[in-house]
Amino acid sequence: MPSLLTDIPRPVRRTLQACAGLATLVLLFEGMRAVGLLPTTSVPSTGEILGALRTSVVDGDMVSAIGYTVLAWLLGLLVATAIGIPSGIAVGLSRWADRATRSAVEILRPVPAVALVPVAIVLFGIEVPMQVFLIAIACVWPLLLGARGGVRAVDPLQVDTARSFGLGQLAIIRRVVLPATVPAMVTALRLSASLGVVVAVGAQLISGSPGLGSLLVSSQNAGKNDVVWACLLVTGALGVVINLLLASAERGIAGWQALSTEGRR
């Protein structure tokens, strides 16, 4: 590393390097257009994309598309959490409940949620509730399994200690098991959060349900390629914001608990 770089204070240096990385990405994109890897007839320039982003924000299309997507995502995640976390804790606590439901979970979990788009259209129409249904179905599994794994991984020593201090079964669950499970649940939430965006956009693309996915398709059908690329830019930015929020929540919680070993996505 040249000494020029190491003289700059670390946070500033990091920001500069990040910007350089992003600038390289833009240059790469423009380079691919110039060389012809991306046809200039259908792929707009960075300037055109930013211009389209501005106009679509001003005329409100982009804003309402973002609004619908975030709304469906939030509601879907909420439903998935409300169902997945309590059931995950239940099957984590009770071996019997786990045995009874495991086969059903293993059969249902691999069903790709977007395969249910047609079913969801029949049941809910093509408005936001249909997206909520699909997001909830996709996200409930990581949350259920995360909560279950978290409960299972609680140190038996902690439970025994609590018991020898005279705590009852319910108090142990509330004051020992649940707090120890929080990190695993937050990790599961981060996994489901990005899965939720994927499912939301996928469902919107296929069904035309309102959101960024359907704005993208309708712009493409109208020949407005610059808006299509602006939509991609916005979905990426939305994903970055969601990831950053949940990653920092996870890091904050990891402060008092060792990082869970769940994967990231």
Added chain:
Amino acid sequence: MKAPTFRSVTHRSVGWIFVLVLMGLWEIAGRRDASGLFPPLSEVLTETLEVLRSDALTNDILPSVARALAGFVLGSAAGIALGVVLGWWRALEPWTTAPLEFLRAVPVPALVPLAVALYGSTDPMKVGIIALGAFWPVLLNTVDGIRRVDPGYIESARVYTSGSSFSILRRVVLPAATPQITTGLRIGLAISLILMVVSEMFGASSGLGYLVLQSQRLYAMTSMYAGVVILALVGLLLTALFSAVEKRAMSWFDGMKGRTS
């Protein structure tokens, strides 16, 4: 191998009884439904068998599965390769983090309409989309897994083997990162299946996803649910295949752990 005891048999059957109860509920709800939107399970399963016996098996279902597998394998291979590079040469990290965080945050289904416009609804396009979907989770978990390898392992490897960076990477770092890479692969497989369906539901004229969507448009509810059941079977089959491969890979991993300690 232990012989199955009475206990283990009852444990297993409890789970299947629950599955049967759920199936029974579907059957009853379907028979009671007058709208025709929710056919009973028996009809759906009969239709499923019929679809599996028809030429849809070779025209739609098997090509779908082949594309999903091809995309998953290509995307995972690329993800592991780039993940090793980015995880091992840490000097790259500050430069690459921001662009990668942005690129991976773009939901891959959003790229499907563009890919269809640019390349048509062709097999290479679909395989490419599936590969890209599998690529990100595998890449991120490989990078993470390699960075989290206990530095002590690497130090001891340097002392005891005086080996090159490459052999340390191959014989110490990669084996130690295997569990997390496997986690990435499992997530990547689930995403591959999602993208298999999306790439066949948007602008396509064949494939499993197309079959399901087309049945819905024709209001052929029984064949729509039959398609969903087949999709579930495909998911189940590929996940089971993955678990079987993982078990073998992991038994090798446990053996390595015994040897290096």
